[in-house]
Amino acid sequence: MNFSSWPALLVVDVEGNGANPPDLVEVAALPLRDGRPDTSTAGAWLTKPRRPVTPFAAGVHGLTNQVLDGQPGWEEIADAVHALLGTAWIAAHNAHVDYRVLSAHLPKWQPAGVIDTLRLAKATYPELSKYSLDDLIAHVQPDLTQAPAQRHRATFDAFAAAQLLLAMARHYDTWDQLVAAAVPPGLPGAPKPVEDPTLW
Template sequence: MSRGNGTNPPDLVEVAALPMIEGQPDTATAGAWLIKPKRPVTPFAARVHGLTNQALEDKPGWEETKGAVHDLLGTAWVVAHNAHVDYRVLSAHLPQWQPAGVIDTLRLAKATYPDLSKYSLDALIEHVEPDLRQAPGQRHRATFDAYATAQLLITMADRYESWEQLVTAAVPPGTPEPEQEPTLW
Protein backbone atom coordinates (compact mmCIF):
# COMPACT_ATOMS: atom_id res chain seq x y z
CA MET A 1 0.00 0.00 0.00
CA SER A 2 1.21 3.48 -0.71
CA ARG A 3 0.31 6.93 0.53
CA GLY A 4 1.03 10.16 -1.31
CA ASN A 5 1.53 13.81 -0.52
CA GLY A 6 -1.73 14.87 -2.19
CA THR A 7 -0.17 16.39 -5.31
CA ASN A 8 -0.72 15.23 -8.88
CA PRO A 9 1.28 13.23 -9.71
CA PRO A 10 1.87 12.23 -6.11
CA ASP A 11 5.17 12.02 -4.32
CA LEU A 12 5.21 8.94 -2.10
CA VAL A 13 5.27 9.59 1.63
CA GLU A 14 4.64 6.03 2.85
CA VAL A 15 4.88 2.54 1.40
CA ALA A 16 4.11 -0.74 3.15
CA ALA A 17 4.32 -4.28 1.84
CA LEU A 18 3.05 -7.33 3.71
CA PRO A 19 4.04 -10.70 2.23
CA MET A 20 1.63 -13.63 2.54
CA ILE A 21 3.11 -16.97 3.62
CA GLU A 22 0.89 -20.06 3.63
CA GLY A 23 -2.24 -17.93 3.43
CA GLN A 24 -1.41 -15.61 6.31
CA PRO A 25 0.17 -12.17 6.53
CA ASP A 26 3.84 -12.51 7.45
CA THR A 27 4.51 -9.48 9.61
CA ALA A 28 8.08 -10.69 10.26
CA THR A 29 9.04 -10.03 6.62
CA ALA A 30 6.87 -6.95 6.11
CA GLY A 31 8.40 -3.66 5.07
CA ALA A 32 7.29 -0.12 5.81
CA TRP A 33 8.93 3.12 4.79
CA LEU A 34 8.24 6.77 5.54
CA ILE A 35 9.57 9.00 2.79
CA LYS A 36 10.31 12.71 2.68
CA PRO A 37 8.54 14.00 -0.44
CA LYS A 38 10.10 16.49 -2.84
CA ARG A 39 6.97 18.63 -2.64
CA PRO A 40 5.09 19.42 0.60
CA VAL A 41 2.25 17.25 1.86
CA THR A 42 -1.06 18.98 1.22
CA PRO A 43 -3.31 19.75 4.19
CA PHE A 44 -5.98 17.39 2.79
CA ALA A 45 -3.56 14.45 2.50
CA ALA A 46 -2.21 15.14 6.01
CA ARG A 47 -5.78 15.05 7.40
CA VAL A 48 -6.40 11.66 5.73
CA HIS A 49 -3.26 9.77 6.68
CA GLY A 50 -1.85 11.96 9.44
CA LEU A 51 1.59 12.34 7.86
CA THR A 52 2.71 15.95 8.02
CA ASN A 53 5.69 17.72 6.50
CA GLN A 54 7.15 18.02 10.01
CA ALA A 55 6.81 14.26 10.65
CA LEU A 56 8.57 13.48 7.35
CA GLU A 57 11.31 16.14 7.37
CA ASP A 58 14.03 13.82 8.72
CA LYS A 59 13.02 10.75 6.65
CA PRO A 60 15.01 9.58 3.63
CA GLY A 61 13.86 10.62 0.17
CA TRP A 62 12.60 8.26 -2.51
CA GLU A 63 16.04 7.80 -4.07
CA GLU A 64 17.32 6.34 -0.80
CA THR A 65 14.24 4.17 -0.29
CA LYS A 66 13.31 2.82 -3.70
CA GLY A 67 15.84 -0.04 -3.77
CA ALA A 68 14.48 -1.58 -0.56
CA VAL A 69 10.88 -1.18 -1.77
CA HIS A 70 11.70 -2.77 -5.13
CA ASP A 71 13.55 -5.66 -3.45
CA LEU A 72 10.62 -6.49 -1.16
CA LEU A 73 7.98 -6.19 -3.88
CA GLY A 74 10.05 -8.28 -6.25
CA THR A 75 7.96 -10.12 -8.82
CA ALA A 76 5.26 -11.28 -6.41
CA TRP A 77 1.56 -10.71 -6.85
CA VAL A 78 0.46 -7.39 -5.41
CA VAL A 79 -2.82 -6.96 -3.55
CA ALA A 80 -4.31 -3.56 -2.78
CA HIS A 81 -7.68 -1.92 -2.35
CA ASN A 82 -8.43 0.13 -5.46
CA ALA A 83 -5.23 -1.46 -6.76
CA HIS A 84 -4.97 0.36 -10.07
CA VAL A 85 -4.06 3.51 -8.12
CA ASP A 86 -1.26 1.86 -6.13
CA TYR A 87 -0.08 0.00 -9.23
CA ARG A 88 0.03 3.20 -11.31
CA VAL A 89 1.85 5.22 -8.65
CA LEU A 90 4.35 2.48 -7.78
CA SER A 91 5.01 1.75 -11.47
CA ALA A 92 5.75 5.44 -12.07
CA HIS A 93 8.18 5.45 -9.14
CA LEU A 94 9.68 2.02 -9.92
CA PRO A 95 9.80 1.77 -13.74
CA GLN A 96 11.71 -1.55 -13.62
CA TRP A 97 9.18 -3.20 -11.28
CA GLN A 98 7.07 -5.95 -12.83
CA PRO A 99 4.75 -7.81 -10.46
CA ALA A 100 3.43 -11.23 -11.42
CA GLY A 101 -0.08 -9.79 -11.24
CA VAL A 102 -2.33 -7.38 -9.38
CA ILE A 103 -5.37 -8.23 -7.28
CA ASP A 104 -7.81 -5.48 -6.43
CA THR A 105 -9.84 -6.13 -3.29
CA LEU A 106 -12.27 -3.40 -4.36
CA ARG A 107 -13.11 -5.29 -7.58
CA LEU A 108 -13.14 -8.57 -5.67
CA ALA A 109 -15.52 -7.16 -3.05
CA LYS A 110 -17.95 -5.94 -5.71
CA ALA A 111 -18.04 -9.45 -7.20
CA THR A 112 -18.17 -11.18 -3.81
CA TYR A 113 -20.69 -8.90 -2.08
CA PRO A 114 -22.77 -7.44 -4.93
CA ASP A 115 -25.47 -6.00 -2.66
CA LEU A 116 -23.37 -3.67 -0.53
CA SER A 117 -24.09 0.03 -0.84
CA LYS A 118 -20.40 1.03 -0.41
CA TYR A 119 -17.10 -0.69 -1.08
CA SER A 120 -14.58 1.54 0.66
CA LEU A 121 -12.02 -0.19 2.82
CA ASP A 122 -13.87 1.13 5.90
CA ALA A 123 -17.20 -0.25 4.63
CA LEU A 124 -15.67 -3.65 3.92
CA ILE A 125 -14.01 -3.79 7.33
CA GLU A 126 -17.39 -3.05 8.89
CA HIS A 127 -19.15 -5.68 6.73
CA VAL A 128 -16.60 -8.50 6.92
CA GLU A 129 -15.34 -7.78 10.46
CA PRO A 130 -11.87 -9.26 9.93
CA ASP A 131 -9.64 -9.79 12.94
CA LEU A 132 -7.51 -6.64 12.98
CA ARG A 133 -6.19 -6.92 16.53
CA GLN A 134 -2.68 -7.58 15.16
CA ALA A 135 -2.86 -4.77 12.59
CA PRO A 136 0.07 -2.40 12.99
CA GLY A 137 -0.47 1.34 13.19
CA GLN A 138 -3.77 3.06 12.57
CA ARG A 139 -6.41 3.20 9.87
CA HIS A 140 -5.43 5.15 6.71
CA ARG A 141 -1.77 4.42 7.29
CA ALA A 142 -0.14 2.06 4.80
CA THR A 143 0.82 -0.62 7.34
CA PHE A 144 -2.67 -0.91 8.83
CA ASP A 145 -4.37 -0.80 5.44
CA ALA A 146 -2.04 -3.47 4.02
CA TYR A 147 -2.88 -5.77 6.93
CA ALA A 148 -6.62 -5.09 6.65
CA THR A 149 -6.51 -5.68 2.90
CA ALA A 150 -4.72 -9.01 3.43
CA GLN A 151 -7.38 -10.10 5.92
CA LEU A 152 -10.16 -9.11 3.53
CA LEU A 153 -8.49 -11.03 0.70
CA ILE A 154 -8.25 -14.17 2.85
CA THR A 155 -11.94 -13.94 3.75
CA MET A 156 -13.12 -13.28 0.19
CA ALA A 157 -10.83 -15.87 -1.39
CA ASP A 158 -12.60 -18.60 0.58
CA ARG A 159 -15.73 -17.92 -1.48
CA TYR A 160 -14.04 -18.88 -4.76
CA GLU A 161 -13.57 -22.46 -5.90
CA SER A 162 -10.52 -21.78 -8.04
CA TRP A 163 -7.72 -19.31 -8.55
CA GLU A 164 -9.04 -18.59 -12.06
CA GLN A 165 -12.42 -17.50 -10.65
CA LEU A 166 -10.76 -15.20 -8.15
CA VAL A 167 -8.48 -13.69 -10.81
CA THR A 168 -11.43 -13.11 -13.14
CA ALA A 169 -13.18 -11.16 -10.38
CA ALA A 170 -10.17 -9.30 -8.97
CA VAL A 171 -7.58 -8.39 -11.62
CA PRO A 172 -8.12 -4.82 -12.84
CA PRO A 173 -7.73 -3.91 -16.51
CA GLY A 174 -4.45 -2.25 -17.42
CA THR A 175 -2.39 -4.32 -14.99
CA PRO A 176 -0.10 -7.24 -15.83
CA GLU A 177 -1.85 -10.28 -17.25
CA PRO A 178 -1.26 -13.34 -15.08
CA GLU A 179 1.15 -15.68 -16.86
CA GLN A 180 1.63 -18.43 -14.33
CA GLU A 181 -0.05 -20.21 -11.46
CA PRO A 182 0.07 -17.90 -8.44
CA THR A 183 2.10 -18.15 -5.29
CA LEU A 184 -0.42 -16.29 -3.15
CA TRP A 185 -0.54 -19.14 -0.66
Template sequence: MIFSSWPELLVVDVEGNGTTPPDLVEVAALPIRDGRPDKTTAKAWLTRPNRPVTSFATRVHGLSNDDLADQPAWAEISGQVHAFMSTAWICAHNAHTDYRVLSAHLPNWAPAGVLDTLRLAKATFPNLSKYSLDALIKHVEPDLSQAPAPGRHRATFDAFATAQLLIAMASRYETWDQLVATAVPPGLPGAPEPEKDPTLW
Protein backbone atom coordinates (compact mmCIF):
# COMPACT_ATOMS: atom_id res chain seq x y z
CA MET A 1 0.00 0.00 0.00
CA ILE A 2 1.38 3.40 -1.00
CA PHE A 3 -0.03 5.61 1.74
CA SER A 4 1.08 8.79 -0.01
CA SER A 5 -1.55 8.05 -2.67
CA TRP A 6 -4.39 8.45 -0.16
CA PRO A 7 -6.70 11.44 -0.39
CA GLU A 8 -7.29 13.64 2.65
CA LEU A 9 -8.61 11.31 5.36
CA LEU A 10 -9.80 11.92 8.92
CA VAL A 11 -10.47 9.17 11.44
CA VAL A 12 -13.43 10.34 13.49
CA ASP A 13 -15.19 9.26 16.64
CA VAL A 14 -18.17 10.72 18.45
CA GLU A 15 -19.60 10.32 21.92
CA GLY A 16 -23.22 11.07 22.74
CA ASN A 17 -25.44 11.90 25.69
CA GLY A 18 -27.23 8.54 25.65
CA THR A 19 -30.58 9.71 24.29
CA THR A 20 -32.26 8.54 21.07
CA PRO A 21 -31.42 10.24 18.80
CA PRO A 22 -28.26 11.32 20.59
CA ASP A 23 -26.95 14.79 21.25
CA LEU A 24 -23.22 15.01 20.74
CA VAL A 25 -20.94 15.56 23.72
CA GLU A 26 -17.54 14.91 22.08
CA VAL A 27 -16.15 14.80 18.54
CA ALA A 28 -12.60 13.89 17.52
CA ALA A 29 -11.08 14.09 14.04
CA LEU A 30 -7.56 12.71 13.49
CA PRO A 31 -5.82 13.15 10.10
CA ILE A 32 -3.86 10.29 8.54
CA ARG A 33 -0.73 11.52 6.75
CA ASP A 34 1.77 9.24 5.00
CA GLY A 35 0.45 6.21 6.81
CA ARG A 36 0.56 7.70 10.32
CA PRO A 37 -1.94 9.39 12.62
CA ASP A 38 -1.07 13.09 12.78
CA LYS A 39 -1.78 14.20 16.33
CA THR A 40 -0.25 17.61 15.68
CA THR A 41 -3.16 18.65 13.45
CA ALA A 42 -5.91 16.62 15.13
CA LYS A 43 -8.97 18.36 16.54
CA ALA A 44 -11.36 17.50 19.34
CA TRP A 45 -14.39 19.30 20.68
CA LEU A 46 -16.46 18.93 23.83
CA THR A 47 -19.98 20.29 23.66
CA ARG A 48 -22.84 20.79 26.08
CA PRO A 49 -25.83 18.72 24.90
CA ASN A 50 -29.35 20.08 24.69
CA ARG A 51 -30.59 17.22 26.85
CA PRO A 52 -28.85 15.87 29.97
CA VAL A 53 -26.30 13.09 29.70
CA THR A 54 -27.82 9.83 30.88
CA SER A 55 -26.19 7.93 33.73
CA PHE A 56 -25.51 5.03 31.36
CA ALA A 57 -23.64 7.27 28.91
CA THR A 58 -21.60 8.74 31.75
CA ARG A 59 -20.61 5.23 32.86
CA VAL A 60 -19.41 4.49 29.30
CA HIS A 61 -17.37 7.59 28.45
CA GLY A 62 -16.98 9.24 31.85
CA LEU A 63 -18.40 12.63 30.82
CA SER A 64 -21.02 13.96 33.23
CA ASN A 65 -23.39 16.89 33.02
CA ASP A 66 -21.13 18.78 35.41
CA ASP A 67 -18.13 18.14 33.16
CA LEU A 68 -19.97 19.64 30.19
CA ALA A 69 -21.82 22.46 31.89
CA ASP A 70 -19.32 25.12 30.82
CA GLN A 71 -18.64 23.73 27.33
CA PRO A 72 -20.06 25.51 24.26
CA ALA A 73 -23.39 24.47 22.79
CA TRP A 74 -23.25 22.63 19.48
CA ALA A 75 -24.45 25.69 17.57
CA GLU A 76 -21.34 27.54 18.76
CA ILE A 77 -18.84 25.00 17.39
CA SER A 78 -20.64 23.29 14.51
CA GLY A 79 -19.09 25.69 12.00
CA GLN A 80 -15.59 24.80 13.23
CA VAL A 81 -16.28 21.08 12.98
CA HIS A 82 -17.78 21.44 9.52
CA ALA A 83 -14.87 23.54 8.28
CA PHE A 84 -12.26 21.13 9.63
CA MET A 85 -13.84 18.01 8.15
CA SER A 86 -14.92 19.81 4.97
CA THR A 87 -15.07 17.31 2.08
CA ALA A 88 -12.35 14.93 3.34
CA TRP A 89 -12.83 11.19 3.49
CA ILE A 90 -13.67 9.95 6.97
CA CYS A 91 -13.08 6.64 8.69
CA ALA A 92 -14.79 5.28 11.79
CA HIS A 93 -15.45 1.97 13.48
CA ASN A 94 -19.01 0.94 12.70
CA ALA A 95 -19.07 4.03 10.51
CA HIS A 96 -22.83 3.98 9.88
CA THR A 97 -23.34 5.25 13.42
CA ASP A 98 -20.78 8.06 13.37
CA TYR A 99 -21.79 9.15 9.87
CA ARG A 100 -25.49 9.20 10.76
CA VAL A 101 -24.98 11.20 13.96
CA LEU A 102 -22.58 13.68 12.34
CA SER A 103 -24.86 14.13 9.33
CA ALA A 104 -27.79 14.89 11.62
CA HIS A 105 -25.72 17.56 13.38
CA LEU A 106 -24.09 18.90 10.18
CA PRO A 107 -26.88 18.88 7.59
CA ASN A 108 -24.77 20.54 4.87
CA TRP A 109 -21.72 18.30 5.37
CA ALA A 110 -20.78 15.98 2.51
CA PRO A 111 -17.65 13.85 3.00
CA ALA A 112 -15.94 12.46 -0.08
CA GLY A 113 -16.32 8.96 1.29
CA VAL A 114 -16.68 6.84 4.42
CA LEU A 115 -14.38 3.97 5.37
CA ASP A 116 -15.58 1.52 8.00
CA THR A 117 -12.95 -0.39 9.99
CA LEU A 118 -15.64 -2.82 11.16
CA ARG A 119 -16.45 -3.79 7.58
CA LEU A 120 -12.75 -3.84 6.70
CA ALA A 121 -11.93 -6.08 9.67
CA LYS A 122 -14.58 -8.63 8.73
CA ALA A 123 -12.99 -8.94 5.29
CA THR A 124 -9.39 -8.86 6.52
CA PHE A 125 -9.82 -11.20 9.50
CA PRO A 126 -12.78 -13.41 8.52
CA ASN A 127 -12.37 -15.92 11.34
CA LEU A 128 -12.62 -13.69 14.39
CA SER A 129 -15.50 -14.32 16.78
CA LYS A 130 -15.93 -10.61 17.58
CA TYR A 131 -15.21 -7.38 15.73
CA SER A 132 -15.64 -4.79 18.44
CA LEU A 133 -12.95 -2.16 18.82
CA ASP A 134 -11.68 -3.94 21.94
CA ALA A 135 -11.56 -7.30 20.15
CA LEU A 136 -9.62 -5.84 17.24
CA ILE A 137 -7.18 -4.05 19.54
CA LYS A 138 -6.53 -7.39 21.24
CA HIS A 139 -6.09 -9.19 17.90
CA VAL A 140 -4.01 -6.62 16.00
CA GLU A 141 -2.09 -5.27 19.02
CA PRO A 142 -1.55 -1.80 17.53
CA ASP A 143 0.86 0.63 19.16
CA LEU A 144 -1.32 2.71 21.47
CA SER A 145 1.53 4.09 23.56
CA GLN A 146 0.91 7.57 22.14
CA ALA A 147 -2.88 7.40 22.43
CA PRO A 148 -4.45 10.43 24.12
CA ALA A 149 -5.65 10.29 27.71
CA PRO A 150 -8.00 9.61 29.39
CA GLY A 151 -8.46 6.33 27.52
CA ARG A 152 -10.97 3.99 25.94
CA HIS A 153 -14.47 5.27 25.12
CA ARG A 154 -13.33 8.85 24.82
CA ALA A 155 -13.45 10.16 21.26
CA THR A 156 -9.77 11.13 21.06
CA PHE A 157 -8.52 7.74 22.26
CA ASP A 158 -10.94 5.74 20.12
CA ALA A 159 -10.09 7.77 17.01
CA PHE A 160 -6.38 7.10 17.58
CA ALA A 161 -6.98 3.38 18.13
CA THR A 162 -9.17 3.19 15.03
CA ALA A 163 -6.50 4.99 13.01
CA GLN A 164 -3.87 2.48 14.05
CA LEU A 165 -6.17 -0.41 13.18
CA LEU A 166 -6.94 1.14 9.80
CA ILE A 167 -3.25 1.55 8.98
CA ALA A 168 -2.45 -2.02 10.05
CA MET A 169 -5.26 -3.50 7.95
CA ALA A 170 -4.67 -1.22 4.96
CA SER A 171 -1.10 -2.52 4.70
CA ARG A 172 -2.61 -5.83 3.54
CA TYR A 173 -4.11 -4.19 0.45
CA GLU A 174 -2.19 -3.06 -2.61
CA THR A 175 -4.10 0.05 -3.64
CA TRP A 176 -6.46 2.70 -2.31
CA ASP A 177 -9.15 1.46 -4.71
CA GLN A 178 -8.93 -2.04 -3.25
CA LEU A 179 -9.27 -0.61 0.22
CA VAL A 180 -12.30 1.45 -0.79
CA ALA A 181 -13.95 -1.56 -2.45
CA THR A 182 -13.56 -3.51 0.79
CA ALA A 183 -14.14 -0.88 3.46
CA VAL A 184 -16.92 1.44 2.23
CA PRO A 185 -20.38 0.15 3.17
CA PRO A 186 -22.97 0.15 0.37
CA GLY A 187 -25.08 3.29 0.38
CA LEU A 188 -22.49 5.48 2.09
CA PRO A 189 -20.46 8.16 0.29
CA GLY A 190 -17.56 6.79 -1.72
CA ALA A 191 -19.05 3.35 -2.28
CA PRO A 192 -18.07 1.96 -5.69
CA GLU A 193 -20.85 1.87 -8.25
CA PRO A 194 -22.15 -1.69 -8.72
CA GLU A 195 -21.11 -3.24 -11.99
CA LYS A 196 -23.87 -3.26 -14.55
CA ASP A 197 -24.88 -6.52 -16.16
CA PRO A 198 -23.44 -6.74 -19.64
CA THR A 199 -26.03 -6.43 -22.37
CA LEU A 200 -26.42 -8.79 -25.27
CA TRP A 201 -26.40 -6.08 -27.94
Protein backbone atom coordinates (compact mmCIF):
# COMPACT_ATOMS: atom_id res chain seq x y z
CA MET A 1 0.00 0.00 0.00
CA ASN A 2 1.36 3.38 -1.03
CA PHE A 3 0.23 5.61 1.83
CA SER A 4 1.35 8.75 0.00
CA SER A 5 -1.47 8.15 -2.48
CA TRP A 6 -4.14 8.51 0.20
CA PRO A 7 -6.38 11.58 0.22
CA ALA A 8 -6.60 13.72 3.33
CA LEU A 9 -7.99 11.55 6.12
CA LEU A 10 -8.68 11.98 9.82
CA VAL A 11 -9.50 9.21 12.28
CA VAL A 12 -12.28 10.43 14.55
CA ASP A 13 -13.96 9.31 17.73
CA VAL A 14 -16.75 10.84 19.76
CA GLU A 15 -18.02 10.26 23.27
CA GLY A 16 -21.56 11.13 24.31
CA ASN A 17 -23.61 11.86 27.39
CA GLY A 18 -25.63 8.64 27.18
CA ALA A 19 -28.84 10.29 26.01
CA ASN A 20 -30.67 9.33 22.82
CA PRO A 21 -29.91 11.15 20.61
CA PRO A 22 -26.63 11.91 22.34
CA ASP A 23 -25.08 15.22 23.22
CA LEU A 24 -21.34 15.21 22.61
CA VAL A 25 -18.95 15.40 25.54
CA GLU A 26 -15.67 14.71 23.70
CA VAL A 27 -14.44 14.78 20.10
CA ALA A 28 -11.05 13.71 18.78
CA ALA A 29 -9.75 14.00 15.22
CA LEU A 30 -6.34 12.56 14.33
CA PRO A 31 -4.90 13.17 10.84
CA LEU A 32 -2.97 10.41 9.06
CA ARG A 33 -0.03 11.55 6.95
CA ASP A 34 2.28 9.24 4.99
CA GLY A 35 1.10 6.18 6.90
CA ARG A 36 1.50 7.65 10.39
CA PRO A 37 -0.75 9.40 12.90
CA ASP A 38 0.09 13.10 13.01
CA THR A 39 -0.49 13.97 16.64
CA SER A 40 1.03 17.43 16.11
CA THR A 41 -2.03 18.57 14.14
CA ALA A 42 -4.66 16.48 15.96
CA GLY A 43 -7.64 18.08 17.61
CA ALA A 44 -9.36 17.10 20.86
CA TRP A 45 -12.20 18.90 22.58
CA LEU A 46 -14.22 18.44 25.74
CA THR A 47 -17.65 20.04 25.73
CA LYS A 48 -20.32 20.44 28.38
CA PRO A 49 -23.52 18.77 27.14
CA ARG A 50 -26.89 20.45 27.30
CA ARG A 51 -28.29 17.44 29.15
CA PRO A 52 -26.49 15.74 32.06
CA VAL A 53 -24.18 12.79 31.50
CA THR A 54 -25.89 9.56 32.52
CA PRO A 55 -24.23 7.43 35.19
CA PHE A 56 -23.75 4.60 32.67
CA ALA A 57 -21.95 6.83 30.15
CA ALA A 58 -19.79 8.38 32.87
CA GLY A 59 -18.88 4.88 34.03
CA VAL A 60 -17.63 4.03 30.53
CA HIS A 61 -15.54 7.08 29.64
CA GLY A 62 -15.08 8.73 33.04
CA LEU A 63 -16.35 12.12 31.88
CA THR A 64 -18.71 13.01 34.69
CA ASN A 65 -20.82 16.14 34.95
CA GLN A 66 -18.31 17.47 37.48
CA VAL A 67 -15.40 16.89 35.06
CA LEU A 68 -17.25 18.69 32.26
CA ASP A 69 -18.50 21.60 34.35
CA GLY A 70 -16.81 24.74 33.04
CA GLN A 71 -16.01 23.25 29.62
CA PRO A 72 -17.29 25.19 26.58
CA GLY A 73 -20.68 24.42 25.12
CA TRP A 74 -20.86 22.81 21.69
CA GLU A 75 -21.67 26.09 19.96
CA GLU A 76 -18.34 27.47 21.22
CA ILE A 77 -16.22 24.72 19.64
CA ALA A 78 -18.31 23.68 16.62
CA ASP A 79 -16.49 25.97 14.18
CA ALA A 80 -13.08 24.69 15.28
CA VAL A 81 -14.15 21.06 14.92
CA HIS A 82 -15.64 21.76 11.49
CA ALA A 83 -12.50 23.61 10.39
CA LEU A 84 -10.23 20.69 11.28
CA LEU A 85 -12.49 18.09 9.65
CA GLY A 86 -12.98 20.18 6.53
CA THR A 87 -13.97 18.03 3.57
CA ALA A 88 -11.41 15.29 4.28
CA TRP A 89 -12.21 11.61 4.54
CA ILE A 90 -12.89 10.35 8.04
CA ALA A 91 -12.33 6.93 9.55
CA ALA A 92 -13.86 5.52 12.72
CA HIS A 93 -14.68 2.21 14.34
CA ASN A 94 -18.36 1.48 13.73
CA ALA A 95 -18.32 4.67 11.69
CA HIS A 96 -22.09 4.92 11.25
CA VAL A 97 -22.31 6.15 14.84
CA ASP A 98 -19.60 8.80 14.68
CA TYR A 99 -20.74 10.01 11.26
CA ARG A 100 -24.38 10.27 12.34
CA VAL A 101 -23.60 12.10 15.59
CA LEU A 102 -21.11 14.50 13.99
CA SER A 103 -23.50 15.22 11.12
CA ALA A 104 -26.27 16.03 13.59
CA HIS A 105 -23.97 18.46 15.41
CA LEU A 106 -22.39 19.89 12.22
CA PRO A 107 -25.25 20.16 9.70
CA LYS A 108 -23.07 21.90 7.06
CA TRP A 109 -20.25 19.33 7.27
CA GLN A 110 -19.84 16.78 4.49
CA PRO A 111 -16.79 14.50 4.44
CA ALA A 112 -15.40 13.18 1.17
CA GLY A 113 -15.88 9.65 2.45
CA VAL A 114 -16.28 7.48 5.54
CA ILE A 115 -13.98 4.53 6.29
CA ASP A 116 -15.37 2.05 8.82
CA THR A 117 -12.61 0.10 10.55
CA LEU A 118 -15.20 -2.37 11.84
CA ARG A 119 -16.36 -3.21 8.31
CA LEU A 120 -12.74 -3.31 7.14
CA ALA A 121 -11.79 -5.68 9.95
CA LYS A 122 -14.53 -8.13 8.99
CA ALA A 123 -13.20 -8.16 5.43
CA THR A 124 -9.55 -8.36 6.48
CA TYR A 125 -9.83 -10.87 9.33
CA PRO A 126 -12.83 -13.07 8.46
CA GLU A 127 -11.63 -15.74 10.88
CA LEU A 128 -12.32 -13.64 13.99
CA SER A 129 -15.50 -14.15 16.00
CA LYS A 130 -15.60 -10.65 17.50
CA TYR A 131 -14.65 -7.27 16.10
CA SER A 132 -14.82 -4.80 18.97
CA LEU A 133 -11.97 -2.31 19.29
CA ASP A 134 -10.64 -4.33 22.24
CA ASP A 135 -10.82 -7.60 20.27
CA LEU A 136 -8.97 -6.05 17.33
CA ILE A 137 -6.32 -4.52 19.58
CA ALA A 138 -5.74 -7.97 21.08
CA HIS A 139 -5.52 -9.56 17.63
CA VAL A 140 -3.41 -6.95 15.80
CA GLN A 141 -1.41 -5.78 18.83
CA PRO A 142 -0.66 -2.30 17.48
CA ASP A 143 1.83 -0.05 19.23
CA LEU A 144 -0.29 2.06 21.57
CA THR A 145 2.54 3.30 23.78
CA GLN A 146 2.04 6.86 22.45
CA ALA A 147 -1.75 6.79 22.78
CA PRO A 148 -3.09 9.65 24.90
CA ALA A 149 -5.48 9.19 27.84
CA GLN A 150 -7.00 5.70 28.21
CA ARG A 151 -9.44 3.31 26.55
CA HIS A 152 -12.94 4.75 25.98
CA ARG A 153 -11.65 8.31 25.81
CA ALA A 154 -11.94 9.81 22.32
CA THR A 155 -8.23 10.57 21.96
CA PHE A 156 -7.16 7.03 22.87
CA ASP A 157 -9.82 5.34 20.75
CA ALA A 158 -9.01 7.50 17.72
CA PHE A 159 -5.29 6.68 18.07
CA ALA A 160 -6.06 2.96 18.42
CA ALA A 161 -8.39 2.99 15.41
CA ALA A 162 -5.72 4.81 13.40
CA GLN A 163 -3.11 2.16 14.17
CA LEU A 164 -5.58 -0.61 13.32
CA LEU A 165 -6.48 1.09 10.04
CA LEU A 166 -2.83 1.38 9.05
CA ALA A 167 -2.19 -2.27 9.94
CA MET A 168 -5.20 -3.48 7.95
CA ALA A 169 -4.40 -1.23 4.98
CA ARG A 170 -1.22 -3.23 4.40
CA HIS A 171 -3.43 -6.14 3.29
CA TYR A 172 -4.63 -4.10 0.29
CA ASP A 173 -2.68 -3.00 -2.75
CA THR A 174 -4.54 0.23 -3.55
CA TRP A 175 -6.69 2.90 -1.98
CA ASP A 176 -9.62 1.84 -4.18
CA GLN A 177 -9.39 -1.73 -2.87
CA LEU A 178 -9.39 -0.42 0.68
CA VAL A 179 -12.41 1.77 0.00
CA ALA A 180 -14.31 -1.13 -1.55
CA ALA A 181 -13.80 -3.14 1.63
CA ALA A 182 -14.21 -0.37 4.19
CA VAL A 183 -16.92 2.12 3.15
CA PRO A 184 -20.45 1.09 4.15
CA PRO A 185 -23.09 1.38 1.41
CA GLY A 186 -24.99 4.63 1.62
CA LEU A 187 -22.23 6.59 3.32
CA PRO A 188 -20.07 9.20 1.56
CA GLY A 189 -17.33 7.68 -0.57
CA ALA A 190 -19.07 4.35 -1.11
CA PRO A 191 -18.25 2.87 -4.52
CA LYS A 192 -21.12 3.21 -6.96
CA PRO A 193 -22.59 -0.15 -8.02
CA VAL A 194 -21.60 -1.24 -11.50
CA GLU A 195 -24.53 -0.84 -13.83
CA ASP A 196 -25.62 -3.85 -15.84
CA PRO A 197 -25.13 -2.86 -19.49
CA THR A 198 -27.85 -5.31 -20.54
CA LEU A 199 -30.54 -3.30 -18.79
CA TRP A 200 -32.45 -0.58 -20.64
